[in-house]
Amino acid sequence: MDYLYYPGCSLESAGKPYDESLRAVFRALGVKLEELGDWNCCGATMYMSVDEPTSLAISARNLALAEQDEGRDLVAPCSACYTVLLKTNRYLRESPELKMKVDRILGEVGLRYDITVRVRHPLDVLVNDVGVDAIARAAKRSLGGVFFAPYYGCQIVRPERGFDDPENPSQMDVLFEKLGAKAVYFPMKTRCCGGMLMTTFPEVALQLVKELLECAVENGAQCVITTCPMCQINLEAYQKRVNKKFGTTFDIPLLFFTQLLGVALGCSERELGLQRNLVPLKGQLAALAA
Amino acid sequence: MRTDGNRIPGLLPASEQELRRTFLEQAHHVPGGERIARCIQCGVCTGSCPVSYAMDISPRMVIALFRAGEIGQILRSRTIWICASCYMCTTRCPQAIKITDILYALKRTAMEQGLFPERFPVYLLSKIFVQNVNRYGRNHEVLLLMLYYLRRNPFKLLRLLPFGIAMLRKGRLSLLPSKIKGIATVRKILDASKALELPREKEAVEYAEGVVGYRAVG
Numbered sequence: 322m323d324y325l326y327y328p329g330c331s332l333e334s335a336g337k338p339y340d341e342s343l344r345a346v347f348r349a350l351g352v353k354l355e356e357l358g359d360w361n362c363c364g365a366t367m368y369m370s371v372d373e374p375t376s377l378a379i380s381a382r383n384l385a386l387a388e389q390d391e392g393r394d395l396v397a398p399c400s401a402c403y404t405v406l407l408k409t410n411r412y413l414r415e416s417p418e419l420k421m422k423v424d425r426i427l428g429e430v431g432l433r434y435d436i437t438v439r440v441r442h443p444l445d446v447l448v449n450d451v452g453v454d455a456i457a458r459a460a461k462r463s464l465g466g467v468f469f470a471p472y473y474g475c476q477i478v479r480p481e482r483g484f485d486d487p488e489n490p491s492q493m494d495v496l497f498e499k500l501g502a503k504a505v506y507f508p509m510k511t512r513c514c515g516g517m518l519m520t521t522f523p524e525v526a527l528q529l530v531k532e533l534l535e536c537a538v539e540n541g542a543q544c545v546i547t548t549c550p551m552c553q554i555n556l557e558a559y560q561k562r563v564n565k566k567f568g569t570t571f572d573i574p575l576l577f578f579t580q581l582l583g584v585a586l587g588c589s590e591r592e593l594g595l596q597r598n599l600v601p602l603k604g605q606l607a608a609l610a611a
Numbered sequence: 612m613r614t615d616g617n618r619i620p621g622l623l624p625a626s627e628q629e630l631r632r633t634f635l636e637q638a639h640h641v642p643g644g645e646r647i648a649r650c651i652q653c654g655v656c657t658g659s660c661p662v663s664y665a666m667d668i669s670p671r672m673v674i675a676l677f678r679a680g681e682i683g684q685i686l687r688s689r690t691i692w693i694c695a696s697c698y699m700c701t702t703r704c705p706q707a708i709k710i711t712d713i714l715y716a717l718k719r720t721a722m723e724q725g726l727f728p729e730r731f732p733v734y735l736l737s738k739i740f741v742q743n744v745n746r747y748g749r750n751h752e753v754l755l756l757m758l759y760y761l762r763r764n765p766f767k768l769l770r771l772l773p774f775g776i777a778m779l780r781k782g783r784l785s786l787l788p789s790k791i792k793g794i795a796t797v798r799k800i801l802d803a804s805k806a807l808e809l810p811r812e813k814e815a816v817e818y819a820e821g822v823v824g825y826r827a828v829g
Contacts (some may be wrong), residue, residue: 513697
């Protein structure tokens with residue numbers, strides 16, 4: 322198994338532990354992951370709201386670069402990148418006229434794109450290509466009794482109906498239960514974290530984050546695991562502000578799902594970037610990871 | 612909301628016609644955008660929206676107002692800027708209306724018409740993001756937030772300082788933007804795509820521009 326890797330801008334800074342743990346997990350499972358050379362920003366939701374045509378064109382540059390690489394799937398861990406790249410594929414496929422125009426633009430810089438690149442989320446690759454059983458066989462530690470809230474966020478299951486159910490996805494639940502952990506009841510698993518509203522309308526986003534944390538904690542989660550750098554930072558870094566605003570006492574670790582998976586696979590704390598988390602692991606979880 | 616005095620019943624005033632035309636142009640960029648005509652006003656979108664509690668006009672009302680010829684009111688609302696684009700409404704809509712993408716089209720229409728204050732948060736943030744990407748080929752989080760708060764509210768930068776330092780200590784903050792090698796290529800793409808106009812949906816010409824109500828949306 323061999324994949325191309327599109328980290329995205331977030332994974333270069335705030336999402337660094339996601340990048341580190343993802344690479345570590347793939348290494349531990351013997352799955353090859355090679356970074357796409359000289360990728361550019363996907364455009365995210367920000368670019369899309371200013372200028373849609375341009376956002377599609379710059380997103381297509383990445384796909385064109387990936388296509389030069391004989392049929393390897395492109396792994397995009399950030400939910401925004403994943404959605405935008407899938408959306409670009411769909412727009413180009415559904416509109417031949419648009420495809421022609423994008424071809425012309427790419428042609429000017431010596432590129433072409435035939436819509437053959439499959440964009441994949443690492444969770445999809447791990448569960449459906451590598452397989453839950455194979456991962457369980459490779460596991461070095463049991464996650465014995467860790468209670469986790471599986472937080473999928475919005476954009477990996479919507480709007481491009483992908484590899485899991487848009488209302489009640491379960492692949493992360495299945496994967497970690499197989500490794501010995503226990504998913505708590507978490508009906509808000511695909512509820513929005515507020516995304517960039519944390520910057521533009523913080524009072525709106527803080528309310529969302531509070532509800533999510535409340536749902537996880539009240540159902541007995543020891544940690545929340547996420548698949549998205551935006552969800553991770555909103556739920557982790559703003560706990561103090563939520564506490565101040567609502568008089569709560571949240572202090573719950575927020576892990577990228579690849580970090581918890583890496584713990585099971587026997588990767589070291591440093592390999593998984595666990596020392597970079599703002600809310601440190603505690604108790605049973607800390608003992609497992611050490 | 613109506614300002615025009617001598618309106619002909621059933622016809623839109625000229626100002627609304629102009630807004631509607633701009634919006635429909637934007638909406639036609641969305642594959643499937645024409646499905647807005649199928650709305651049955653069930654309210655599933657509003658009920659599913661995690662931020663409808665903070666909106667002045669609910670997502671269902673957006674479509675109702677559009678039909679009633681009050682597009683100016685939609686474009687001046689908080690609603691289009693509050694949407695966090697989680698796509699829950701789009702996934703659940705029984706009529707498969709691309710509500711999130713329609714809201715994007717409304718945002719772009721409002722921007723095109725300049726219908727918000729100078730330092731409006733969402734617009735400012737998006738603009739800086741786009742500048743960042745055009746300059747470096749990638750987004751740089753620190754630069755994005757610094758420029759944003761400098762223009763919006765410099766005092767907030769001071770309040771963010773402890774957070775910035777914590778992130779820096781954890782090695783989760785890159786101080787310098789990383790410029791891609793192919794930045795010249797990206798800029799060429801940007802120039803070329805300025806000439807690119809997205810095609811209209813073929814079946815989309817169902818709207819009568821000047822007409823209000825159900826007759827206007829087929």
